[in-house]
Amino acid sequence: MLTITARRRAQLAILLGPASLFLAVFFLGPLAIxxxxxxxxxxxxxxxxxxxxxxxxxxxxxxxxxxxxxxxxVYIAIFLRSLKIAALTVVATLLVCYPAAFCISRLxxxxxxxxxxxxxxxFFASLxxxxxxxxxxxxxxxxxxxxxxxxxxxxxxxxxxxxxxAIILGMVYVFIPFMFMPVYASVEKLDWTxxxxxxxxxxxxxxxxxxxxxxxxxxxxxxxxxxxFIPALGNFVVPxxxxxxxxxxxxxxxxxxxxxxxxxxxxxxLAMMVMSVMLVLLFSYVVxxxxxxxxxxxxx
Amino acid sequence: xxxxxxxxxxxxxxxxxxxxxxxxxxxxxDLDVRRNEFLTLLGPSGCGKTTLLQAISGFVExxxxxxLIDGEDMTDRPPYRRPVNTVFQNYALFPHMSVGExxxxxxxxxxxxxxxxxRRVAEALRMVGLEGLEGRKPRQLSGGQQQRVALxxxxxxxxxxxxxxxxxxxxxxxxxxxxxxxxxxxxxxLGISFIFxxxxxxxxxxxxxRVAVLSGGRIQQLDTPRAIYDKPRNSFVATFVGxxxxxxxxxxxxxxxxxxxxxxxHGEQGSTGAxxxxxxxxxxxxxxxGQAGPILDVDLEQIVFVGSTFELFGRTATxxxxxxxxxxxxxxxxxxxxxxxxxxxxxxxxxxxxxxAEAA
Ligand SMILES: Nc1ncnc2c1ncn2[C@@H]1O[C@H](COP(=O)(O)OP(=O)(O)O)[C@@H](O)[C@H]1O
Ligand SMILES: [Mg+2]
Numbered sequence: 038m039l040t041i042t043a044r045r046r047a048q049l050a051i052l053l054g055p056a057s058l059f060l061a062v063f064f065l066g067p068l069a070i071x072x073x074x075x076x077x078x079x080x081x082x083x084x085x086x087x088x089x090x091x092x093x094x095x096x097x098x099x100x101x102x103x104x105x106x107x108x109x110x111v112y113i114a115i116f117l118r119s120l121k122i123a124a125l126t127v128v129a130t131l132l133v134c135y136p137a138a139f140c141i142s143r144l145x146x147x148x149x150x151x152x153x154x155x156x157x158x159x160f161f162a163s164l165x166x167x168x169x170x171x172x173x174x175x176x177x178x179x180x181x182x183x184x185x186x187x188x189x190x191x192x193x194x195x196x197x198x199x200x201x202x203a204i205i206l207g208m209v210y211v212f213i214p215f216m217f218m219p220v221y222a223s224v225e226k227l228d229w230t231x232x233x234x235x236x237x238x239x240x241x242x243x244x245x246x247x248x249x250x251x252x253x254x255x256x257x258x259x260x261x262x263x264x265x266f267i268p269a270l271g272n273f274v275v276p277x278x279x280x281x282x283x284x285x286x287x288x289x290x291x292x293x294x295x296x297x298x299x300x301x302x303x304x305x306x307l308a309m310m311v312m313s314v315m316l317v318l319l320f321s322y323v324v325x326x327x328x329x330x331x332x333x334x335x336x337x
Numbered sequence: 338x339x340x341x342x343x344x345x346x347x348x349x350x351x352x353x354x355x356x357x358x359x360x361x362x363x364x365x366x367d368l369d370v371r372r373n374e375f376l377t378l379l380g381p382s383g384c385g386k387t388t389l390l391q392a393i394s395g396f397v398e399x400x401x402x403x404x405l406i407d408g409e410d411m412t413d414r415p416p417y418r419r420p421v422n423t424v425f426q427n428y429a430l431f432p433h434m435s436v437g438e439x440x441x442x443x444x445x446x447x448x449x450x451x452x453x454x455x456r457r458v459a460e461a462l463r464m465v466g467l468e469g470l471e472g473r474k475p476r477q478l479s480g481g482q483q484q485r486v487a488l489x490x491x492x493x494x495x496x497x498x499x500x501x502x503x504x505x506x507x508x509x510x511x512x513x514x515x516x517x518x519x520x521x522x523x524x525x526x527l528g529i530s531f532i533f534x535x536x537x538x539x540x541x542x543x544x545x546x547r548v549a550v551l552s553g554g555r556i557q558q559l560d561t562p563r564a565i566y567d568k569p570r571n572s573f574v575a576t577f578v579g580x581x582x583x584x585x586x587x588x589x590x591x592x593x594x595x596x597x598x599x600x601x602x603h604g605e606q607g608s609t610g611a612x613x614x615x616x617x618x619x620x621x622x623x624x625x626x627g628q629a630g631p632i633l634d635v636d637l638e639q640i641v642f643v644g645s646t647f648e649l650f651g652r653t654a655t656x657x658x659x660x661x662x663x664x665x666x667x668x669x670x671x672x673x674x675x676x677x678x679x680x681x682x683x684x685x686x687x688x689x690x691x692x693x694a695e696a697a
Binding site: 228230231233234235236237239240241242243245249252253289 | 365394395396415416417418421422423425427429430431432442443446447490491494
């Protein structure tokens, strides 16, 4: 006869089995291939040669193979730009979502669900189509430039598209729902009697915000930041459409290495770099939030 | 020094319900709270107790009227600039701060240095019996302990006035009674006024210097607990505080006759006209056979033993309900009336209180 724990284990195995199998075959497998590839030499006409070749990383970090390639700071620059754009996306989506979450959380239930529905609405239309609308709006002959020209604010069309600004705008547009949901969840949970208690004890509105509201909604902000930062860092659709060839991000660089330059080892090395940043981030998030989680767990 | 620490003048507040009606939460309240007084607001749920308290703490803006604290007009001051602190019903402790940080919050906000703060936090926690628990998180404390932290946090900055909104209602009975005594002692030690809200009349009578009985956004009576109990101003107060037997009728010198013909003797010689006579259950005695004097004959419906007393539930010949409370030491007599299901109740006319009709 099975003991209860053994039976529970068996149940868990059955429940988790399909997901684990799927991840093992379609995630860990390719990941292993990519790790191996990133340390192999690129073949002359694509493909790989089975020799130990750490210089893929060298091209990015500064110890390139002196025979064939040289260290090019452009990769670091793209890396840093991607980090910057992802970080700015996080900040901008937060600035939009945080106040909105407070407004929506104070509405009546009916309006609340309507607003939440509105926020998920963009998911119903194709991402590519939505981004091309921004192209129509931002290009030199687009709506924004036309309006500005006609009202006489400018006298020559300005470059709105194919800039970092355009990419950030697109990113914010794409990632707002991702930021909103976790932020809203924590704002909705906020106990307003605590805010009253703070005011009652003599803390003004700003202090109450910094000392009570912000710390109590921080888990949602951190969650939203991670959920937005990670896909934003590796995103390639938005920069491909709104950044063009002028403003490249890591996603585009990797895509280029695999599809155009056919340098799979170098592409893999780039992808591994992105992944390690994400892993460090995720790991610290998990550590911090589980420690907080222990703190916040109901006692007794 | 001013006698009055809080003065409310014609404080009025109405709320609009979603259905479009208006609710009068405060119907023009005049109130003076004395320095160093334990004042209780007593009333049924929804009578405006919380609204009154929040008008003082600044979370409710009055439609009209004024509030002065220690002579200063507070009507337009935000809550964080009023010299008043509150103990909230569900404690409202900050979950992300330790007990020490919670307790010292008002001092931190006021810019008091770390060392001073630590000393005063320790002192406040000692006063509420939580010495040395600074490092705990609120969730690691029992309900009673959390209540004490809330109390320590509210008194640490020495407010001129402490407001307590049903602070004991979440505690179980024993803890509640212990806290009632502690609160009273604490108020004495601190020498500041407490305004205490409760819907529990027993609690109000035990703890207060004065009790304000509220109903429908108005103060029905503001008096000492004894006066509230013995001499209620109207029948609402009489029925809300304690059990009561009310006989409405026409009063003449020494006698009140109800419409169904029951005569009640009373000691208030001067009163005439429509009035209501109040006899508390414990004012009835079981009459000895053949006893003269005022007697009320009742048919008994139920006799309940509650430990120190028997409660008799009966009806007069005309069907009027009567409650009487007989000390349990008179067991022998109770045995007799249990047999006959009838009781002759006597009372002392001088203890009967008359409520004039215009007040009722
Ligand atoms: N913010 C509000 N909006 C609408 N009605 C309210 C509000 N606050 C209180 N009320 C109403 O005012 C009345 C008095 O409320 P309250 O002061 O909380 O009563 P109590 O504390 O005595 O139970 C109640 O009928 C309540 O429904
Ligand atoms: Mg209330």
